[in-house]
Amino acid sequence: MNGATVYADVVPQSTLDEIAAELALSDGAVTEAILAAGAVTETKIADGAVSSPKIVAGAVQAGHIAAGSIDAGKLTAGAVTADKIAALAVTADKIAANAITADKLDANAINGKTITGATLTAAGSDGSYVRVYTDTSKNTAAVDLQPPTAAGAGLLPASLRASVDPVSGQVSAALSGPHTSGQSAPALHLTPGRRVTVAGDTVHTVATSAASVRLGASGNFLVRHDIPDSSGDLFRVDVLTGDTVIYGGLKVAGRDVGRGKVASAQATGNSAAVFAETSVLSIPSLTFVAGRAYRVRIGGAFTMTAAGVVRARLRDRTSTFTVEWADLGHFPATLANNPFRLEATAYLRRTAATDLTAQTLALTLQASVAGTVHAASATAPRWVEIEDCGEAADFPQAVTV
Incomplete structure (x- = not known):
């Protein structure tokens, strides 16, 4: 047939099929041992030569690929791109547990993109973790911070939350977290030399060693009593508008104020007429907290039907008048039916290790003349007031209750 022309209709299709069958490679004919290293390269395979129609489903599986056979050195830059990976081609069920670990990802391998999911957690072997999640039912995005187990055994995580009020649309942020008695609540610590502007977006350094918080046009700033001492560094809160709320004791220069x-x-209005000792004002349901001191002040006036004196006392009226907490002294009236000031201050303290609860503090008067009244009017009320004034140890002059 050398030099001859062969027309297509000379060789039957059946004959061509037989030739193709004889030339076909049997299963296993091409093996790793038969192919020299580098025999099949990118330049020997035309673009599109290997595509999904030419590879049956399941033809390439994890068991067919030797460990380490596909690595960064065998993939050219841009070889694996989004257009070459079909939607849902890589799903959780196709990736074995622990298949992707930190040592398999180069630095900055994942950046500048969004990771979608209900919760993202970064945990340490010491029990610490950072958890980022959202709660759409509460319009909230949150970050939970858990310290190492050894350092924070028994402590619950602090939670930093940003939320949106569904009615006003106002965005707010709060650092919070549950805690039990005897544990410190989560606290926001400010580094000396920094200022945080609330209701604004500026955090800037100031030329001072003080740590300060500057409030904007609205909002409250909360300072808890468990913020530790800062070894002489100052802590300042500049309140332009809003309230500064303090839970616990406030110390100024080391002294609880x-x-x-x-x-x-x-x-x-006037009290009932007094002659024998009578309670004219009382405060029920008081709790005297262990280790705290209290200042009690009284104010108002009294009148007598004749010149005489009034004796004022503070008593525990929880059961009877038998417990006298403070003798406020004698107050003279030099004229009949004229008001005379009745003002005094006394100090009480609770030095025991337990609280004293359900107490009633009574102001009592005893007069030398019948018909005496604790006098008052709309413009000159009579009153008794009790306030926490500091630590019991700082008030040795106080009467112990």
Whole structure:
């Protein structure tokens, strides 16, 4: 047939099929041992020569690929791109547990993109973790921070949350977390030399060693009493608008200045007539906290039907008048039916290790003349007030209750 022309209709199709069958490679004819290293390279395979129609489903499986046979050195830059991976081609059920670990990812392998999921957790072998998640039912995005187990045994994580009010649309952030008695609540610590602007977006350094918080046009700033001492560094809160709320004791130059008003009783009308010792004002349901001191002040006036004196006392009226907490002294009236001021201050403290609960503090008067009244009017009320003024140890002059 050398030099001859062969027409297509000279060789039957059946004959061509037989020739193709004889030339076909039997299963296993091409093996790794038969192919020299580098025999099949990118330049020997035309673009599109190997595609999904030419590879049956399941032809390439994990068991067919030797460990380490496909690595970064065998893949050219851009060889695996989004357009070459079909949607849902790589799913959780196709990746074995622990198949992708930190040592298999180069530095910055994952960056600048979004990881979608209900919860993202970064945990340490010491029990610590950072958990990022959202709660759409509460319009909240949150970050939970858990310290190492050894350092924070028994402590629950602090939670930093950003939320949106569904009515006003106002965005707010809060550092919070559950805690039990005897444990410190989560606290926001400010580094000396920094200022945080609340209701704004600026955090800037100031020329001072103080750590300060500057409040914007609205909002409250909360300082808890368990923020530790800063070894002489100052902590300052500049309140432009809003409230500064303090739970626990507030110390100034190392001295507890008290927690403020506890309770009071007042009236704008006269008491009933007094001769024998009688309670004219009382404050029920008081708790004297262990280790705390209290300042009690009384105010108002009294009148007598004749010149005489009034004796004022503070008593525990929980059961009877038998317990006298403070003798406020004698107050003279030099004229009949004229108001005379009745003002005094006393200190009480609880030095025991337990709280004293369900107490009633009574202001009592005893007069030398019948018909005496604890006088008051709308413009001159009579009153008794009790406030927490500091630590019991700082008030040795106080009466122990």
